Amino acid sequence: MKNFIFITVFLFSFQVGAQEELDLSYYLPENVNYNDDISTPQEVLGYVPGEWHVTHDLLINYMRTLAEESPRISIENRGTTYEGRPLLLLTITSEENQKKLEKIRRNHLELTIPGSGQLNTGEMPIVVYQGFSIHGNEASGSNAALLAAYHLAAGQGTEIENLLENTVILFDPSLNPDGLQRFAYWANMHKSENLNPDPQDREFDEVWPGGRTNHYWFDMNRDWLPVQLPESRARIATFHKWQPNILTDHHEMGSNSSFFFQPGIPERTHPLTPQMNQDLTREIGTYHAAAFDKIGSFYYTEEDYDDFYYGKGSTFPDINGSIGILFEQGSSRGHVQETDNGLLTFPFTIRNQFTAALSTLEAAHNMRSKILDFQREFYNNARNSAGKGAYVFGNSKDPNSAYHLAEILKRQQVEVHELAEDLQTDGKSYKKGTAYVIPKNQRQHRLVEAMFEKRTKFADSLFYDISAWSFPYAFNLDFNDNVAIKSAGNKIDSLQKPEMTLVSKSEYGYLMEWHNYYAPKALNMLLKENLRAQVAMKPFEAAGKMYDYGTILIPIQNQKLNPTELFELVTKISKEASIEFNGVTTGLTKGISLGSNEFRTLKPQKVAMIVGEGVTPYDAGEIWHLFDQRYDMLLTKLDTRNLGRTDLSKYTDIILPNSWGSALGKSETEKLKEWVRDGGTLIGYKNAANYFKKNDFMKMELLENDVKAKNVTFEERRDFRGAQGIGGAIFRAKQDRSHPVNFGYKNDEIPLFRDTTIFVKADSTSYNNPIQYTANPLISGYISDPNLKLIANTVPFKKAGMGSGNVILFTDNTNFRAFWYGTNKLLMNAIFFGDEM
Structure with a gap:
């Protein structure tokens, strides 16, 4: 990143010391009159924007006030966050x-449908989606939204009236209400009467996990494609409802930087993005440059960031016939901060964001026909390039995983069909009712191609985000990208959860296969009722049906519930967990009998997770979300600050997410060792490998990339080092399905997501390597040649005993961004079956 000097003399509203009075004239354009009947921000907030960080409740209060007072604004609540805050949208x-x-909306959508050539784009309004502060502690965006909404509601004159006549603005004042509220509380709590710009002041050092993320500590700017979070689902529904032509995404970056607007680094644009998209983005950029030149603010473009991963707000529009634009403002983080370029004030950052919001609208208005024509051309070309045939995906043993991928596709307005009849192709079996078909010849073909693609060749070796995200692999589904269109059955208008066969009452026992995604949820529901349940360590056949490793047996005898009560409970669980139970009448089977010692008794698990300073919030939040939202399992969060005085004996399992530095000190480490020796199972992720090795939790050999820079210039040094990282790619591993960590997987290979360079050498004893990368493991994404050689035949899973307990390591994130469904069960297996490993 290149740093540019921006205004070093503080703008008139502040000085180091007492805060001076600030007024709207600092922000608003000259020569614009404002309607006195429309409330100014300070009339509702009690202060001028920039004097304090706006809290979400005050932000939405002002937006509702404007909607009541201005006939230019309509407002809707599209849902709530996990913490119950409204997800408001203003249409201006x-x-x-x-x-x-x-009528305007319906006409606009016609541009995305073939045959729209009769529409005159010169007479149609352009649609612009303006979104602010998806990262809650990048607050200048949402604070600028106060001013932008006021300007659009109250501004008078021919210029703004023409703009509003020819533009529909979808105005999202806070993309992350929970994070914004958390950060505003922090910044305002530490504000002094005499503003202190010292970067070491506590004002600029948020307490863990910070305000960047939402309730479950997710970076929501990575969820535009997977749409796993309520905030994302609301904005994606709005996007597809309107198909906006431009979408802006207001962010902040390091305090020593100026202001960035797209396009980003040209060679890091995804190949599926049309060149015209980048050309239009560059032309829009000339309007930003002119606006910033006018107010004397420095900026840069095309030297940073990229348009590769389609799950970001600035890139998602590019594969949907729109133009996504990222804004990055150097952050004051609080109210005023010393930087390499002088004092950076909060009002200054707000003014820059406000300026970019207005320059976007000016560009949209002046380039209206050109951008509308581009949208029509994008969708015409998508149809023409789609080709024939269809995609098919499914899992005959796990209909729920396939259903959840179909659910994502439906949210993205992709046309989804049933499988017409059972299909056998490329050695894979697709069963009607557990598989789905996606025709290629459809409006969203380019988006589907982007979601399903495998790519291993790249123009650049650096990525701002992940380099691979192929959804069929994320869900560990059988997949074929070129089946005959006749495989497509009825189009699915309303997606329904897979139907389970009704449970037949038994006086002997019930069997539940472990393949289903929600099997852990069902098992936990049983164990919470203190019912006896056992896991099969070997396959068997009962009543003509084959049961795989990991099948759960619920005996009828010697339970606290009588047979009728147990039947009613199992029926309830079957419905709630969408999973099938089979009643059996005899213990005599082919293979192990139901009374065999190869059925191991399971106990209720009480799980804790270490969180706090030193632990990666994203990784911890993904685990918390998995337990709380997917499996309805309790998870106790143990803060690193208090671990030394915490009673660990209450827990059967403790999870250590990825961490950095010295998250745990010597005394906490010894305490964890003692707990493991007494029978606990410690499960670590990613950098826990170094912690486990250093502190003698387990022995392992870590392989390192020692590639030396040759013919690399000083200017190229960062690119060279960056190319040795793994930003996020997909790799193939072999599975020993007889090992408990792999229970519930039907294939002998599994796709794993990896974003680390932690390579563990395989054990010399083969059965200690139940998951092992293949000799040629790369499926999709970027990895340097030296790292590709290193990863071959290494292991992403390791287990060691310690006293009466277990230490388990995953070098890869099995819960990545809540959409990597295919490996969630590995963690559940470690929890429920750790003692059997």
Whole structure:
């Protein structure tokens, strides 16, 4: 990143010491009159924006006030966050357009449908989605939204009236309400009467996990494609409802930087993004440059960031016929901070964001026909390039995983069909009712191609985000990208969860296969009721049906519930967990009998996770979300600050997510060792490998990339080092399905997501390597040649005994961003079956 000097003399509103009075004239354009009937921000907030960080409740209060007072604004609540905060959207346009808004929307959507050539784009409004502060502690965006909304609601004159007549603005004042509220509380709590710009002040050092993330500590700017979070689902529904032509995403970056706007680094643009998209982005950039030149703010473009991963707000629009634009403002983080370039104030950052919001609208208005024509051309070309045939994906043993991928596709307005009849192709079996078909010849073909693609060749070796995200692999589904279109059955208009066969009452026992995604949820529901359950260590056949490793047996006898009560409970669990139970009448089977010692008794698990300073919030949040939202399992969060005085004996399992530095000191480490020796199972992720090795939790050999820089210039040094990392790629591993960590997987190979360079050498004893990368493991994504050689035949899983307990290591994130469904069960297996490993 290149740093540019921006305004070093503080703008008139502040000085180091007492805070001076600030007024709206600092922000608003000159020569614009404002309607006195529309409330100013300070009339509702009690202060001028920039004096304090706006809390989400005050932000939405002001937005509701504007909607009540201005006929240019309509407002809707699209749902709530996990913490119950509303997800508001303002639709801003002329009063006349407000009266025919639905007609405008329908006409606009016609541009994405072949045969729309008769529409005159010169007479159509352009649609712009403006979104602010998806990272809660990048607050200048949402604070600028106060000013932008006021300007659009109250501004008068021919220029703004023409703009509103020809533009529909979808205005999202806070993309992350929970994070914004958390950060505003922090910044305001530490504000002094005499503003202190010292970067070492506590104001600039948020307590863990910080305000960047949402309730479950997710980076929501990575969820535009997977749409796993309520905030994402609301904005994606809005996006597809309107198909906006431009989407802006207001962020902050390091305090020593100026202001960035796209395009980013040209060679890091995804190949599926049309060149015209980048050309239009560059032309829009000239409007930003002119606006920033006018107010004297420095900026840069095309030297940072990229448009590769389609799951970001600035890139997702690019594969949907729109233009995504990232804004990055050097952050004051609090109210005023010393930087390499002088004092950076909060009002200054707000003014830059506000300026970019207005320059976007000016560009949209002036380039209206050109951008509307591009949208029509994008979808015409998508149809023409789609080709024939279809994709098919499914899992005959796990209909729920396939259903959840179909659910994502439906949210993205992809056309999904049933499988017409059972299909056998390329050695894979697809069963009607557990598989789905996606025709290629459809409006969203380019998006589907982007979601399903495998790619191993790249123009650049550096990525701002992950380099691979192929969804069929994320869900560990059988997949074929070129089946005959006749495989497509009825189109699915309303997706329904897979139906389970009704449980037949038994007086002997019930069997539950472990393949289903929600099997851990069902088992936990049984164990919570203190019912006896056992796991099969070997396959067997009962009543003509084959049961695999990991099948769960619930005996009828010697339970606290009578047979009728147990039947009613199993029926309830079957419905709630969407999983099938089979009643059996005899213990005599082919293979192990139901009374065999190869059925091991399971106990209720009480699980804790270490969180706090030193632990990666993203990784911890993904685990918390998995337990709480997917499996309805309790998870106790143990803060690193208090671990030394915590009673660990209450827990059967403790999870250590990825961490950095010295998250745990010597005394906490010794305490964990004692707990493991007494029978606990410690499960570590990623950098826990170094912690486990250094502190003698387990022995392992870590392989390192020692490649030396040759013919690399000083200027190229960062690119060279960056190319040796793994930003996120997909790799193939072999599975020993007889090992408990792999229970519930039907294939002998599994795709794993990896974003680390932690390589563990395989054990010399083969059965200690139940998951092992193949000799040629790369499926999709970027990895340097030296690292590709290193990863071959290494192991991403390791287990060691310690006293009466277990230490388990996963070098890869099995819960990545809540959409890597295919490996969630590895963690559940470690928890429920750790003692059997």
